[in-house]
Amino acid sequence: MKRTLLTAAAVCMSVVGAQAQDVTLRFAHWLPPQHAVPQTGMAPWMESITDASGGSITFEVFPAQQLGAAPDHYDMTRDGIADIGYVNPGYNAGRFPIFELVGVPFLANDGLNASKAIHEWYLDYADKEMSDVYFCLVNPHEPGRFHGKNEIKVPADVKGLSVRPAHSTMARFVNSLGGSSVQVPAPEAREAIARGTADAVTFPYEAMKIFKIGEETKFHNDMPLYLSAQVILFNKATYDGLSADQKKVIDDHCTPEWSKQFSAGWTEYDTNVRQEIMNDPEHTVYTPTAEEIALWREAAVPTLEAWKADVKNAGYDPDAVLEGMRSALEANGTLNK
The missing domain is CATH 3.40.190.170 (Bacterial extracellular solute-binding protein, family 7)
Structure with missing residues (x-):
């Protein structure tokens, strides 16, 4: 007589399936x-x-x-x-x-x-x-960047632009730079660019392909900015x-x-889409200098301070919350220093 041997995992799955309602x-x-x-x-x-x-x-x-x-x-x-x-x-x-x-x-x-x-x-x-x-x-997603109809090299370049931000925190950042935020979900961002409602977006590279935003934005700032x-x-x-x-x-x-x-x-x-864009002669990918990155970091300070005020108003210690995040990022080898 043929016998069937069950692994421990198979037995476990069988028991779960027998005891649980589908x-x-x-x-x-x-x-x-x-x-x-x-x-x-x-x-x-x-x-x-x-x-x-x-x-x-x-x-x-x-x-x-x-x-x-x-x-x-x-x-x-x-x-x-x-x-x-x-x-x-x-x-x-x-x-x-x-x-x-x-x-x-x-x-x-x-x-x-x-x-x-x-x-x-x-x-x-x-x-x-x-x-x-x-x-x-x-x-x-992987860190998002600025992608626009024209080059964005330094924070001053955002002034006067309409930007589709990734979320409320990036909207705050854009507004602090003198831009105006156009709030639409990711699937609707390409239409905002195509209609002229937005001049630029903040997105990871993959959105250039999957949402076809790269058809409308040919200039990319390659500085990893936010999540x-x-x-x-x-x-x-x-x-x-x-x-x-x-x-x-x-x-x-x-x-x-x-x-x-x-x-x-x-x-x-x-990662693959980023490389495709960098290899595409129709696109211009700009890498900021160390001095320009310092300008961006300085420009981001008010956004962090505004977040601290919100968290404090919600009844939490913002410095403790921030330290917890930084500790977790450092422990996982991804803290941006």
Whole structure:
């Protein structure tokens, strides 16, 4: 008689599947399906959860703002319109003052290592600042830059420009330089440039290709400036309704290590697009001098000070919050010194 040997992992999955009621989780995001994040981050993460749950947890994905506009994804997740939401907290100005530190210029050198660092740092605050959802993952892009219809070399070049900023913190930065911010979600940024509503954008390089913004912006400042970190959140009732074994599977996939694994493909894609643009004779990529970078750093100080005031008004010690972030970034080898 033929006997089948089961690995420990297979036995575990079988037990989970036998004990848990099957659930299908609605996962809402605002990215196009062909974007690197759905392809290289979301898909492997969901597959791993389904496998680890013995098939008892599956997903129905709603991309490209199908269930609601990008800025609404936090409330959609909180209210149960989606079970899981891909949320950019920076699309909700002033609502998450601690998390807005992520977008302050000149903190991190890269997005991949920063994903793990931000996750580790924000665990101390997520239960307070995002108490009505279940915090799972952090997904920052590689550092964003200025991309425009004309060259932007120094902070003074932003004066008088209309700029589509990545989030509320970058909007504050743009306004402090004498520019005006045009607030539209990432999928709508190309249209803002094409219509003349905006003269420039702040984005990572990958957006030049995936959102076709490079068709409108031919000048790029190659100085790594800021991060924009998305988060994956669960509806609390959805999470609470899972079996103990299913919760364990989700918990195992909501870790700093998974934040980094989730973000790796986006980093690779961004790096490749940057090289494509640098090799394209139709594009001009400018590398600021050390003196110009010093000007940018000095220009960013008021943005940090304004963030400190917001956090203090929210009842926290901004210096302690900032030190916690810097310590986490340094521990993960990505502190911008």
